[in-house]
Amino acid sequence: MERVSSLPFPASVYAARLERAGALAAEAGIDAVIVGPGPDLRYLLGVEGDTIERLTAVVLGPGFEPTIVVPRMELAKVRDTAAGELGVRIADWVDGEDPYALVVGALPAAGGRIAVSDALPALHVIPIGDRVDARLELATPVLREGRMIKDADEVAELRRAGDAIDAVHRRVADWLRAGRTEREVAADIAEAIRAEGHETVEFVIVGSGPNGADPHHEVSDRVIEDGDVVVVDIGGAVPSGYNSDSTRTYVVGSPTAEQAERIAVLVRAQQAAVDAVRPGVTAHEVDAAARQVLADAGLGEAFLHRTGHGIGVSVHEEPYIAPGNDLPLREGMAFSIEPGIYFPGEWGARIEDIVVVTANGCVRLNNAPHALASVG
Incomplete structure (x- = not known):
């Protein structure tokens, strides 16, 4: 046989x-x-x-x-x-x-x-x-x-993973509401990650209120409250082993005027970095594009990490979209664009898509809405 x-x-x-x-x-x-x-x-x-x-x-x-x-x-x-x-x-x-x-x-x-x-x-x-x-x-x-340069088959698998994680983000409103713990919401999200086509759940971050100000917070037993801004950063591997990774920011109820204004700036910063991606541009220049928008709005000090990381058979791999990285981008590179803003003891926000460098720019592999979403 x-x-x-x-x-x-x-x-x-x-x-x-x-x-x-x-x-x-x-x-x-x-x-x-x-x-x-x-x-x-x-x-x-x-x-x-x-x-x-x-x-x-x-x-x-x-x-x-x-x-x-x-x-x-x-x-x-x-x-x-x-x-x-x-x-x-x-x-x-x-x-x-x-x-x-x-x-x-x-x-x-x-x-x-x-x-x-x-x-x-x-x-x-x-x-x-x-x-x-x-x-x-x-x-x-x-x-x-x-590994840095993805071929068409690899991009197709990353797109498959991106579509699957987008489908999960579109369901977050079903689970994220006041009175539930981060851990309870994360359990629902993990189940959906598998249900939407992933073979494994690599990570689930649900950072509500002050926990969202920690970029690497995962989950806790904190009870989500009305008015919380919540960072949801999730990813997994589809059967081929290629990974998804996408972050959206939600608010339970209505945001304050300051929150809405700052997160709108963050969305613009993420878009500026996406717009900067094309062959020949350095990883540093893409990072700087996001960083400049935030700095111009007085939020530069609130951005605590690099703008992105490569993705493929690992969630984190090269290229790293970081200050000082003069690596020129090339067609076929795949990486995240994920600026964030963090206010210790208060709240945080992050917006993340995976992009693939094309001959003239890049294509997003995540298309769930970017604007602050009101839930609950």
């Missing part, structure tokens, strides 16, 4: 990603790259899982065939990924054997420049380093390049 693949993309896509990683390594003068479990390995081969005490890693680079080192107890899972479909060489091992010797055996030589993925822990990096005649370095400059 022919095996039906559970991978989100054809095996040829993963073959091209491996080839691209090898070419990028060659351009950087890297002789070999060792990639452990995490977003990079998921991107390259569709291999899921987290780093554990038993080493799993793929060894790749210019001019030689990749090898995946894997515990024998995980062999069936690995064979059910692109590694199996592509016939990637597998070096399996059992407890009591030395997996690091297998890594060294897969390298083209004991010396040269060897880079490791940033998700590979010291638990494995140090034993590898002890066995090679090389100073290990981070593979991030090589691996991020492939």
